[in-house]
Every structure is written in C-alpha cells, then in structure tokens.
Amino acid sequence: MVKKIVQEGLEAVEKQLRDIVKSDVDVLQDAGLHIIRSGGKRLRPQLGILAYLAAGGQDVARVIPMSAAIEMVHTATLVHDDINDHSMTRRGQITVHARWGRTFALLAGDYLFTKVYELMAPYPSEYNVIMADATTKLVEGETLQAAAAKAGNMDRETYKTIISRKTASLFEAAARMGAMLADAGEEMIEALAIYAYNLGLTFQIVDDILDIVGDPDTLGKPVGTDIAQNRGVMATQNGGLAVQEAVAELEDDPIARMMANLRESGAIEIARMQAEETAVRARNALTTLPLSPARTEMENLIEMVLDRQN
Amino acid sequence: MVKKIVQEGLEAVEKQLRDIVKSDVDVLQDAGLHIIRSGGKRLRPQLGILAYLAAGGQDVARVIPMSAAIEMVHTATLVHDDINDHSMTRRGQITVHARWGRTFALLAGDYLFTKVYELMAPYPSEYNVIMADATTKLVEGETLQAAAAKAGNMDRETYKTIISRKTASLFEAAARMGAMLADAGEEMIEALAIYAYNLGLTFQIVDDILDIVGDPDTLGKPVGTDIAQNRGVMATQNGGLAVQEAVAELEDDPIARMMANLRESGAIEIARMQAEETAVRARNALTTLPLSPARTEMENLIEMVLDRQN
Numbered sequence: 275m276v277k278k279i280v281q282e283g284l285e286a287v288e289k290q291l292r293d294i295v296k297s298d299v300d301v302l303q304d305a306g307l308h309i310i311r312s313g314g315k316r317l318r319p320q321l322g323i324l325a326y327l328a329a330g331g332q333d334v335a336r337v338i339p340m341s342a343a344i345e346m347v348h349t350a351t352l353v354h355d356d357i358n359d360h361s362m363t364r365r366g367q368i369t370v371h372a373r374w375g376r377t378f379a380l381l382a383g384d385y386l387f388t389k390v391y392e393l394m395a396p397y398p399s400e401y402n403v404i405m406a407d408a409t410t411k412l413v414e415g416e417t418l419q420a421a422a423a424k425a426g427n428m429d430r431e432t433y434k435t436i437i438s439r440k441t442a443s444l445f446e447a448a449a450r451m452g453a454m455l456a457d458a459g460e461e462m463i464e465a466l467a468i469y470a471y472n473l474g475l476t477f478q479i480v481d482d483i484l485d486i487v488g489d490p491d492t493l494g495k496p497v498g499t500d501i502a503q504n505r506g507v508m509a510t511q512n513g514g515l516a517v518q519e520a521v522a523e524l525e526d527d528p529i530a531r532m533m534a535n536l537r538e539s540g541a542i543e544i545a546r547m548q549a550e551e552t553a554v555r556a557r558n559a560l561t562t563l564p565l566s567p568a569r570t571e572m573e574n575l576i577e578m579v580l581d582r583q584n
Numbered sequence: 585m586v587k588k589i590v591q592e593g594l595e596a597v598e599k600q601l602r603d604i605v606k607s608d609v610d611v612l613q614d615a616g617l618h619i620i621r622s623g624g625k626r627l628r629p630q631l632g633i634l635a636y637l638a639a640g641g642q643d644v645a646r647v648i649p650m651s652a653a654i655e656m657v658h659t660a661t662l663v664h665d666d667i668n669d670h671s672m673t674r675r676g677q678i679t680v681h682a683r684w685g686r687t688f689a690l691l692a693g694d695y696l697f698t699k700v701y702e703l704m705a706p707y708p709s710e711y712n713v714i715m716a717d718a719t720t721k722l723v724e725g726e727t728l729q730a731a732a733a734k735a736g737n738m739d740r741e742t743y744k745t746i747i748s749r750k751t752a753s754l755f756e757a758a759a760r761m762g763a764m765l766a767d768a769g770e771e772m773i774e775a776l777a778i779y780a781y782n783l784g785l786t787f788q789i790v791d792d793i794l795d796i797v798g799d800p801d802t803l804g805k806p807v808g809t810d811i812a813q814n815r816g817v818m819a820t821q822n823g824g825l826a827v828q829e830a831v832a833e834l835e836d837d838p839i840a841r842m843m844a845n846l847r848e849s850g851a852i853e854i855a856r857m858q859a860e861e862t863a864v865r866a867r868n869a870l871t872t873l874p875l876s877p878a879r880t881e882m883e884n885l886i887e888m889v890l891d892r893q894n
Binding site for chain 2: 297298299300301302351354357358376377378380381382383384385387388389390391392394395396397398399402403405406407409410413414416417418420421
C-alpha cells in the first residue's frame with residue numbers, strides 16, 4: 275500500500291519535472307527534458323514523500339512540488355558537473371554539454387536552478403530558507419571538492435565535509451521538509467532529518483566505492499571518472515595523494531592501474547566500513563519513530579543503498 | 585532628501601551583498617566579493633528603492649534584501665556570461681573566470697544564484713513567484729541570444745524578445761516588488777512596472793550602442809565584444825546578418841572594420857530612435873503617479889540612461 279502511494283507520488287514528481295521545464299526556448303526545454311528523461315534513482319524525492327508519510331501526512335500532493343524541486347536541484351548540478359568534468363555520458367545517455375555544447379549546458383543548468391525556485395515559491399518562507407541553505411551547501415561541497423582535487427589534498431576530514439555538503443544536506447532537506455509538511459513535532463522532524471542526512475552519507479560513500487569497483491555497463495557511465503578528477507576514494511587515508519602520485523608515476527592508462535592499486539590497498543574495505551557506520555546511524559534515527567509501513571520502507575531504503583550495484 | 589535616502593539604501597544593499605557571500609569556502613567568498621566590489625551602476629536596486637518610495641513606502645529597510653537579491657541575479661549572470669563569452673575584463677577588472685578558471689567561475693555563479701534565493705526566502709510567496717519568473721526570463725533571454733548569435737539570425741523581432749527577457753524583466757521585477765512592499769494599489773504597481781520595463785529596454789539598447797561607439801577607457805571594458813559575439817547591434821534591420829557577412833569578408837581586424845561600417849550605416853541612428861521611443865513610454869508611465877521627489881528621481885534616471893557614456 276505504501277509502496278503504491280510512493281510510486282504514484284514519484285510519478286507525479288516526474289510529471290511535474292517535465293511540465294516545469296516547458297519553454298518556448300527550444301534548447302532549454304529539450305536539454306531539460308533530456309536530462310530528466312534519462313532517469314536516475316529519484317532517491318531524494320522518495321525521501322520527501324516517505325518522510326511525509328512516516329510523519330502521518332495524508333495528502334501526498336502537498337509534497338510533490340517540494341520533492342520535484344529537490345530532484346531539480348540535483349539535476350541542475352549534474353548538468354554543471356558534467357561541464358566541469360568533461361563527462362560525455364551520464365546514466366547511459368549523452369550529457370547535455372556533449373550534445374548541446376558548453377554554452378547551452380551552462381544556461382540549461384541555470385534554467386533548471388530557476389525552476390527549483392519556481393517550484394518552491396508557493397511554499398512558506400521557512401521551506402524556502404531550508405532549500406536555499408541546502409542548495410548553498412551543495413554548491414560549497416562541489417567547490418571544496420574541486421579545490422581539493424586541484425590541490426591534490428584530500429584527507430578523510432575534507433572528504434567528510436565534502437560529502438556532507440554536496441550530498442547529505444539535500445537528502446536531509448527533503449526529509450525535513452516532508453516531515454514539516456505533515457505538521458510533525460520537532461522531535462520527529464529531527465529524527466527524520468538525521469536519518470536522511472546519514473542515508474545521504476551512506477549513499478555517497480557507496481557511490482564512490484562503485485566508481486572504483488563497479489561494472490561500467492551496470493552503472494551506465496564509465497568507472498574511474500571520479501578517480502580521474504582526484505576524488506571519490508578519499509574516504510581512505512591519503513587516498514587523494516596516493517592517486518596523484520600514482521598518476522605521476524604511470525604513463526600507460528594510469529587510471530586503470532590506479533584503480534587496480536586501490537582495490538588491492540584495503541582502501542575500499544575502509545570506505546565500506548564507513549558506509550556501514552553511517553547506515554547504522556540512519557537506522558538508529560528511525561527507532562524513535564512510531565512503527566509504520568513508511569518507516570519500514572525507509573529501513574529498506576538503507577539496505578538498498580548499501581547493497582546497490584549501480 | 586530622497587537622494588540621500590536612496591544613497592543610504594544603496595549602501596545598505598552593498599553591505600548586504602558583501603555579507604551574504606561570506607563562506608568558509610574561500611574561493612566562493614573571494615570570487616563573490618571580487619565581482620561585487622568591482623562595482624556596477626546598481627541601477628536595478630535603485631529601482632527597487634525608488635519604486636518603494638514613489639509608492640509611499642516609509643521603511644526602506646524592507647526593500648533592501650529584495651533589492652540586493654535583484655542585483656545578485658544580475659551579478660550571477662555576469663559571472664556565467666563571462667565564461668561563455670571568454671571575456672577577460674569586466675568593469676575594468678579581471679573577470680572571475682580569467683582569475684579563478686572556468687570550473688570555479690561556474691560554481692561561483694551558481695553560488696551567487698543560491699544567495700539570491702537566500703535573500704528572497706524571508707519574503708512572502710508572491711514575491712518569490714515574481715523573482716523566479718524574472719530569473720527564468722533572464723536565462724531564457726540569454727539563451728535566445730546565444731542561439732541567435734550561433735545561427736547568425738538576429739532580426740529586429742528576435743532582438744526585442746531578447747532584451748525584453750534578459751534585461752527588462754528584471755528591471756520590472758525590481759520596481760514591481762518595491763511598489764508591492766509599499767502596499768501600493770494595483771494601478772500604481774502596474775505604472776511602476778511599465779516604467780521600469782521600458783527603462784530596462786532603453787538601458788539595453790543604449791548599452792548595445794555604446795558597445796559600438798563607446799570609448800573603451802570610459803566603459804572599463806573593450807568595445808566590440810558584443811559584435812564579436814554577433815549580437816548587440818541587432819536593433820537594426822538585418823544587423824546580425826550584416827555582421828556575419830562582414831566578418832566573412834574581412835580578414836584584417838574584422839571587428840574594427842565592421843564597427844566602422846556600422847557607424848556609417850545608419851544602424852546606430854535607428855537604434856537610438858528606438859531607445860528614445862522606449863524612454864517616452866517609461867516617462868508616460870510615470871505621469872499617473874502622484875508628484876514626489878522619488879518620481880522626479882525616476883524621471884531623471886531615464887535621462888541618465890539615455891545620456892550615459894559608459
């Protein structure tokens with residue numbers, strides 16, 4: 275039953291995402307629809323909907339624009355990330371900048387950011403404050419990552435700050451606003467926010483591990499992209515530095531060699547342990563919530579994030 | 585007296601712009617402060633303040649965050665524009681992308697967009713709807729411009745659509761929200777919105793003329809940049825096409841030659857007439873307002889925009 279409600283909610287989110295990018299400026303609409311239609315896990319809007327239901331919300335329509343806005347922030351940053359990373363494929367599709375060129379990709383990303391704002395505008399101020407804050411943190415996280423990659427200086431502490439801001443903050447915002455829209459009490463809102471924040475950390479660590487050990491066909495994107503950008507494995511001690519040195523040493527396909535080295539170094543096992551640790555924190559946060567099908571779904575989500583292969 | 589109030593208001597806007605870009609992520613704060621400190625005419629926040637005063641507003645503090653947000657939208661787009669145009673200087677200063685590189689410039693522009701949102705979040709929904717709409721129009725206008733420049737297809741109608749969206753919409757939003765914050769009636773809000781919209785058109789046409797005939801030292805930026813991007817003179821009949829052909833014909837400093845051609849073609853006189861026409865519309869819109877020092881300032885602003893040399 276709750277699965278069906280979530281599914282219908284996600285379909286409504288999908289429709290809203292497609293409707294909101296409509297424009298008489300063809301390239302913006304085409305590029306917007308291209309990235310939206312290329313799919314994605316839609317984890318963030320799912321969190322908005324589930325938090326709303328777990329907090330006792332009865333009218334899922336209330337969380338749809340917010341959940342769509344959360345996914346749109348993520349989508350906008352993907353378009354800009356792909357410019358900065360020179361990525362040619364994403365989710366098994368050509369990237370916006372590969373297809374439409376850098377200028378239009380930059381503008382398409384900006385356009386999607388304005389659509390976040392349009393989706394959120396009808397909500398009261400406190401929601402817009404949360405969304406603005408999460409979006410700022412996301413951009414800060416991306417910037418810290420680019421700066422650390424450039425400096426070749428990515429220790430564990432820096433890595434944690436980066437994934438907290440670039441990923442966990444938006445997860446947290448989705449659940450927090452979902453709970454608020456259900457008029458949940460302060461304690462329940464915090465529990466759901468802590469759950470989502472830690473789920474975000476777990477998700478990102480697993481994502482970075484998959485960049486090293488994943489199967490490119492299953493992932494729908496090349497592996498080693500993050501490594502090539504000097505990031506991703508940085509949950510490990512001095513991982514970033516090791517990467518740089520490895521690249522400097524090796525001339526023949528350094529990324530493949532380095533990935534092999536990392537697989538053998540034990541770095542992945544350490545990262546995996548950290549993912550398990552943040553997953554425990556997510557699970558613990560849920561224990562204060564009343565039992566409900568939505569809570570069970572949220573528990574299942576932790577396992578899915580931990581076990582995913584793509 | 586009103587000049588002093590506006591001046592103090594603009595100083596408050598300036599302070600807010602500088603305060604809001606503070607971040608522990610150095611490059612975002614540094615790049616943000618760099619572009620803000622490089623100045624600019626601050627016409628848009630001035631419009632927000634003047635519309636508020638003309639509509640009888642008594643507490644200028646109410647319009648400061650909104651006016652700062654309006655200027656921040658403009659500032660964010662400048663950072664991204666300079667990436668797309670490969671501009672090295674702006675307002676006599678090095679551009680963000682020339683100094684920090686493309687990746688950080690893209691992120692810094694995104695960061696400034698999130699700060700728009702942060703500044704506006706405390707205002708009620710209707711203001712956020714107006715701001716989101718104006719920001720979307722701006723990005724659409726920029727995109728239409730890039731598309732027309734690429735296609736070498738910039739007729740007068742397209743040019744009008746472009747300047748309406750990329751410039752006039754934000755001018756209009758500033759005045760509209762200023763009037764609303766003063767609790768003005770519908771008629772007064774519309775009059776101020778029409779004034780600002782037409783002032784925006786006038787400003788942009790004059791700006792495009794200055795790109796051709798202006799003195800680079802006075803302007804603080806090289807002239808001919810817009811021409812080189814196949815835009816700017818497009819208020820003239822087939823101006824864009826003429827530009828393309830001219831570039832194709834001339835091998836030795838085509839831009840200088842083309843600018844000379846344009847100066848001699850009568851195109852600038854036609855553009856000038858259009859600027860005078862939109863200025864008349866701006867002036868007429870003000871006639872329905874009660875006489876006030878703020879209204880007089882707004883009238884003066886039209887002349888300043890028409891007569892400016894930089």
